[in-house]
Amino acid sequence: MNLRFHWMLPKGGEVAMKTPQETNRVLTTRSTSPAAIPDMEGWVKFARSAEESGIESVLLSFSRYEPDTILIACAVGQATTKLKFIVAYRMGLMQPTTFVQQINTLSGLIGGRVALNVVAGSSTAEQRGYGDFLEHDERYARAEEFLGICHSLWRGDGEVDFEGKYCRIEGGKLNTPFLAPDRNSPEIYISGHSEQAQHLALTRGSSWLRLIDTPEKLAPMVSRFREQGIEVSLRLGIICRPTYEEAVRAGQAMLPDEEISKQERAILSKSDSQTLKQALAAADDLGWMNRNVWAGLVPYYGSSAVTLLGSPQDLAECFLEYKRIGVTQFIISGWPKLDEMLIFGREVLPLVRKAEN
Amino acid sequence: MLPKSGEVAIGVPQTPQQAARYRIESTCRSSPAARPEMDGWVYFAQCAEKAGIDSVLVALNRYEPDPLVVSCALGRATKRLKFIAAYRSGLMQPTTFVQQVNTLSGLIDGRIDLNIVAGSSTLEQHGYGDFLSHDERYARAEEFLAVCNAFWRSNGEVDFTGKYYQVERGMLNTPFLAPDRTAPEIYISGHSEASEQLAYSQGTCWLRVADTPEKLQPVAARMHAHGIRICLRLGLICRPTREEAVKAGKALLPKDGKEDSTRLKDDSQMYKEGKAVANDAHWLSQSLWAGLVPHYGPVWTTLLGTPQELAEAFLAYKQIGVSEFIISGWPEVDEMEIFGREVLPLIRRAEAQVGRY
Secondary structure, eight states: OOOEEEEEOOOTTGGGOSSGGGGSHHHHTSTTSGGGSOOHHHHHHHHHHHHHTTOOEEEEOOOTTSOOHHHHHHHHHHTOSSOEEEEEEETTSBOHHHHHHHHHHHHHHTTTOEEEEEEOOSOHHHHHHTTOOOOHHHHHHHHHHHHHHHHHHHHTSSOEEEEOSSOEEEEEOOSSOOOOSSOSSOOEEEEOSSHHHHHHHHHHOSEEEEEOOOHHHHHHHHHHHHHTTOEEEEEEEEEEOSSHHHHHHHHHTTOOOHHHHHHHHHHHTTOOOHHHHHHHHHHHTTSBSSSSEEOTTHHHHOGGGOEEEEOHHHHHHHHHHHHHTTOOEEEEEESSHHHHHHHIIIIIHHHHHHHHO | OOOOTTTOOTTSOOOHHHHHHHHHGGGSTTSGGGSOOHHHHHHHHHHHHHHTOOEEEEOOOTTSOOHHHHHHHHHHTOSSOEEEEEEETTSBOHHHHHHHHHHHHHHTTTOEEEEEEOOSOHHHHHHTTOOOOHHHHHHHHHHHHHHHHHHHHOSSOEEEEOSSOEEEEEOOSSOOOOSSOSSOOEEEEOSSHHHHHHHHHHOSEEEEEOOOHHHHHHHHHHHHHTTOEEEEEEEEEEOSSHHHHHHHHHTTSOTTSOOOSOTTOTTOHHHHHHHHHHHTTSBSSSSEEOTTHHHHOGGGOEEEEOHHHHHHHHHHHHHTTEEEEEEEOSSHHHHHHHIIIIIHHHHHHHHHSTTTO
């Protein structure tokens, strides 16, 4: 099996932004940010480039600062033909039956090109704004029930009855099935670094999605998942330049000014996400996890900014090393949004494919 | 009313009987109504734009695809037509709902309105995880819409503590985006006292099944006093002569006389009234016929006659203060084309005669 490469869909307005500093969390979470407004022109341009670059899917992030992922996937899905959409959604925002009805509808409208990234919820404060008052651990227990119901509806073998602690359904049925050429339910990426997230991935997911770390650190975890038939996908940033030194310089140039840094720290310190805590700890320690994995951007661009950097050859070798330990998929972001993806498709992907085949 | 998926047969002649039969069987799992089918919908939407129709109502139930996602797909494929998406409270958190509706508004130039239904069938609601009784569902819908309206009215954070919903410092960066307004129209449907109250407190328009102008006059006056518009839901049969229209209507009656697609709506005041009315001789006035209601439900209360008679009937409603109509016909496209060609010009001409109406 060839490695599967996905890319992060840029936020609204990001495709047109001139500097990486404009895309940091402080600015994109302001209510005046273009990230709040659907950006079909930028997205369609990006999505078509992704198709041309050999990218399989785009991940759509969910937050109160951005438009709804299911509807964006519907709109952009209609303007594309091959690209898949990994829709991030949190539990506790809607009834499982309604969620499945929306996802199934979407699948029928875009040729089944939809997968899910289920997040239990990363910020207690943000969840409360959505009417969800559970704490971190309980959110996972609910996600377990929620996805259990979703799977029952996707199996489509009669009416669904379920009585749990958080969800209750009686005689649940939907006539609209999940419609795809090759599946009758979406792939489910479960993200999170906590014990609970890993457990949820094993019981309800098709893949565990986590931040990139060094192959040595990841190897034991990856084999544990693979033994149980669950894939492992890594989330990472990428900086590819003709030489390693140029890549490192490009990374340093993305650090924001001091004022933004301070505000960013304040936001991040409030999160109850294990993923973010671990990523920040790595970043504090100078930021270099090995020669190619750098966490220096995490405090400013969020936990998913752990970055793989180097020359095309360096990067291809890194990806193949992850493949050897059992990782099967990657969800990548880069700066500039479009250019970095084009570089990847032109310079890195052919090297990976040549080695694989 | 947007036809169900697969209902529009492009280029294939369809008898009204076939169309009616299609409707009745649409709740079967094997019905094409369960699977989103863009070609027929887009064709219908384009016909609707040509016929001078402002909006289509997109239904929500467990037998069909999700109306918000369908509106998104169809809205991207049209330019002028608006979408009234039906939704029920109790299916998702109000914050999530507003995020979806706002996202949709940004993707389709604000061409989205809402038809909020408290829920018409206890059984169906149980399948969605909702176990409240009829009256409690209205109390919850009240809270649901109060939270939604708070998001649409405020630029800041939303706090709400009710019996059914609690939101703490809720905020969404994505606003409702439309050229001429900052929130969608909210059509509240139902015939019960509770639905009337809900329309006053949280809606912009009350949606109910057609009755005679005489019967509707008092409630129309009440609504007007509260600044709420009235919209009537009806079926339409327009033919060159009244006799032909009546014959076309009678031809829609089921052969065995036993057909009843309304059993599931056990909990709806509208359906209870519909049955009572229909048993009472079926002719509510010279042109308003309830003969189909016992078999297909109250929304099949039908206005029938010649173009001139129908134009006069619509204008009589206008005189008592009704300002909008949501119409169905069988077959959908043919009846809509007749309406656009024969009836609407007569109405517009009469309306243009200043001061007469």
